[in-house]
């Protein structure tokens with residue numbers, strides 16, 4: 458079956474899209490801009506701009522420190538409970554705090570403390586480097602006795618489930634992977650891996666940075682032990698918005714954070730000199746949360762809850778499939794190859810297109826074509842598909858403008874020397 462390559466068809470798909478109206482719930486100033494980087498920094502929900510202005514004025518400006526007693530102290534847990542509904546977690550298991558990297562560190566250290574006799578950590582080379590640095594830091598702090606096994610992808614984009622299972626043994630303390638990997642968008646079979654790790658007595662920590670708000674996540678059903686993820690990507694929480702963390706109820710009585718701070722203490726305002734951990738998820742908080750940023754992410758999360766993850770996933774797969782079809786037809790002949798699995802069950806919500814001159818093509822898209830994807834070494838142009846506001850026309854325009862960069866040789870206008878932020 459050949460695909461309809463016309464712009465008219467993209468516009469027809471937009472007309473049939475039941476989520477199309479949500480696009481207008483976001484702040485837009487440039488109707489020509491094709492924003493394909495919502496998996497790095499989500500757009501600004503229109504309501505967030507108003508909410509933040511109101512919070513700053515009323516809660517900080519007027520009520521001042523009294524706001525701590527009204528809604529600020531509970532905010533990390535309250536917003537966490539909303540995120541919990543997006544990741545299949547029952548109440549009392551999710552909190553907002555710190556950055557993703559810091560949460561991963563707290564959770565990985567917690568897991569390693571719960572498995573003192575074991576020395577192996579299983580992860581993969583597809584993981585986000587910060588996750589790997591964090592693990593190296595854990596091993597370093599714990600005296601260097603832990604060995605980090607990094608599984609290699611078979612085809613540059615995925616590690617087979619069986620290869621993960623084969624790596625898990627009786628010496629494995631922790632298995633930690635990105636559920637959806639940041640370069641290729643490959644999605645792991647989290648439930649199978651979690652179950653098997655448990656059979657071997659290992660604990661599992663999932664990084665949900667590229668999953669939350671884009672694919673169904675069922676932490677309780679998977680039996681996950683720990684999880685953490687970003688809120689500034691698909692949740693549209695804003696630049697530097699704090700991350701979230703999950704600790705399974707079954708572990709909460711024993712699991713400890715490695716960073717003992719007063720916000721994780723049983724009674725922070727008793728100012729006791731000896732630390733006693735708070736009951737429940739609260740013990741994984743450290744110090745004063747960035748209140749404005751925690752509250753600023755709430756409208757974005759509310760929008761996701763309003764739609765529901767099933768509908769978001771359905772549209773995401775329609776968009777990524779359409780993108781892959783167009784890329785096969787129009788870009789493959791120009792030297793692009795697909796850096797993302799074709800199987801829908803193995804795909805998150807972005808599509809990587811690989812090209813030997815990917816870096817300069819990406820520069821030309823941003824500087825000359827008003828398309829914003831991003832670039833990940835060595836040759837991946839990542840097109841983030843954010844089902845809540847990406848349109849089928851955006852997909853069509855992306856492919857059309859990528860083709861123009863090549864046919865008009867616009868990539869040659871740029872140097873291949875890398876800029877600081879790509």
Ligand SMILES: *Cc1c(COP(=O)(O)O)cnc(C)c1O
Nearest residue numbers: 556557558585635639664666687
């Ligand atoms: C974006 C991302 C991070 C970012 O971590 P920060 O601490 O928020 O900078 C970590 N892990 C993965 C898998 C990511 O995609």
